[in-house]
Amino acid sequence: MGGVVALGSVRSCGTTTAAVALAATWPAGRRVLVVELDPAGGSLAAASGWAAEPSLVTLAAAARRDSDPEAIWAHCHELPGGAAVLAAPASASQVRSSAGMLGGLLGRLGELDADVLVDAGRIDPGRVESATALPAVVGGAGRVVLAARPRLADLQSLGTFVETRVGLDGPLRAALALVLIDDGPYPDAEITEALGVDVLGRIPWDPQAAELLTVTAASDRRLRLSPLLRAARSLAENLVDERAPVPVPEVGHDETPAAAGATRTRLLRRFRAPAAVATAGTAARNAAASDAVCTNGSSPGGEVAR
Numbered sequence: 001m002g003g004v005v006a007l008g009s010v011r012s013c014g015t016t017t018a019a020v021a022l023a024a025t026w027p028a029g030r031r032v033l034v035v036e037l038d039p040a041g042g043s044l045a046a047a048s049g050w051a052a053e054p055s056l057v058t059l060a061a062a063a064r065r066d067s068d069p070e071a072i073w074a075h076c077h078e079l080p081g082g083a084a085v086l087a088a089p090a091s092a093s094q095v096r097s098s099a100g101m102l103g104g105l106l107g108r109l110g111e112l113d114a115d116v117l118v119d120a121g122r123i124d125p126g127r128v129e130s131a132t133a134l135p136a137v138v139g140g141a142g143r144v145v146l147a148a149r150p151r152l153a154d155l156q157s158l159g160t161f162v163e164t165r166v167g168l169d170g171p172l173r174a175a176l177a178l179v180l181i182d183d184g185p186y187p188d189a190e191i192t193e194a195l196g197v198d199v200l201g202r203i204p205w206d207p208q209a210a211e212l213l214t215v216t217a218a219s220d221r222r223l224r225l226s227p228l229l230r231a232a233r234s235l236a237e238n239l240v241d242e243r244a245p246v247p248v249p250e251v252g253h254d255e256t257p258a259a260a261g262a263t264r265t266r267l268l269r270r271f272r273a274p275a276a277v278a279t280a281g282t283a284a285r286n287a288a289a290s291d292a293v294c295t296n297g298s299s300p301g302g303e304v305a306r
């Protein structure tokens, strides 16, 4: 049996790219499948130049007769490096209806003889159950990885999600980890301390590699040595290595939900006004990070370059 890793984000930041980069660098000898389940509609078929079918929709139709997870393989496309992709249709309503029809099967992804990366897309903090098939997936997921940029606005949205959802929901909280996309002024430890969620790794902002990913095999020299794929390779190894039961993060573990919330609120104040409360070292890092941000292709305001 393989492992299931669900990836999502509270704000768009490069989740699909991270999922494809992980699939492209997944440790050799392990079959890997990407399941695109973004409730806003899929983007991988368009990015890869694939036909609209097969897809989640054709699988949903077939699953009326056969809910065996092995049925998935007949509905997949293939990335240049060989990883299978169950692509979502571009239409949000079709994703939702297909995911609804596939509820049982999605909860059985862990039975496949493959590691499964589920791109759960953007998670609406207030409607996590209704908006996605995440809960079904979480039931069988070793990990739920939230991607976020380590910047003020993104961390605050993430903090709200973690406070309102995760403190109340044991299985989701225990499975949760962060992957940070691009640069920002806050180090991993500070983010873990503030949010009570471990940082598994970082994915750098690398537009050239991100563009090539859906059309070029990871063995291509331009991709193999790229910062994006180097980071993805090491993250993929970590995800495979940690396939043991996921520990609940230490921070806030013994606190009541109310106390944990107060702790996070206090720590998040640091994210609100980093310059005002920063130590000299943090202030220097902030300045260096914002310089780096301005030179690496993304905007200092933190929007994903599209």
Ligand SMILES: Nc1ncnc2c1ncn2[C@@H]1O[C@H](COP(=O)(O)OP(=O)(O)OP(=O)(O)O)[C@@H](O)[C@H]1O
Pocket (backbone or CB within 6 Å): 009, 011, 012, 013, 014, 015, 016, 017, 018, 038, 043, 121, 122, 181, 182, 203, 204, 205, 206, 207, 208, 210, 211, 228, 304, 305, 306
């Ligand atoms: N690490 C990265 N480096 C450079 N460009 C990136 C990176 N990640 C994503 N991008 C670019 O940003 C755009 C959006 O990326 P992507 O589709 O992965 O985001 P997303 O979070 O999945 O968005 P959505 O929420 O709409 O699904 C794409 O043009 C992609 O090439």
Ligand SMILES: [Mg+2]
Pocket (backbone or CB within 6 Å): 015, 016, 017, 038, 043, 119, 121
């Ligand atoms: Mg996406």
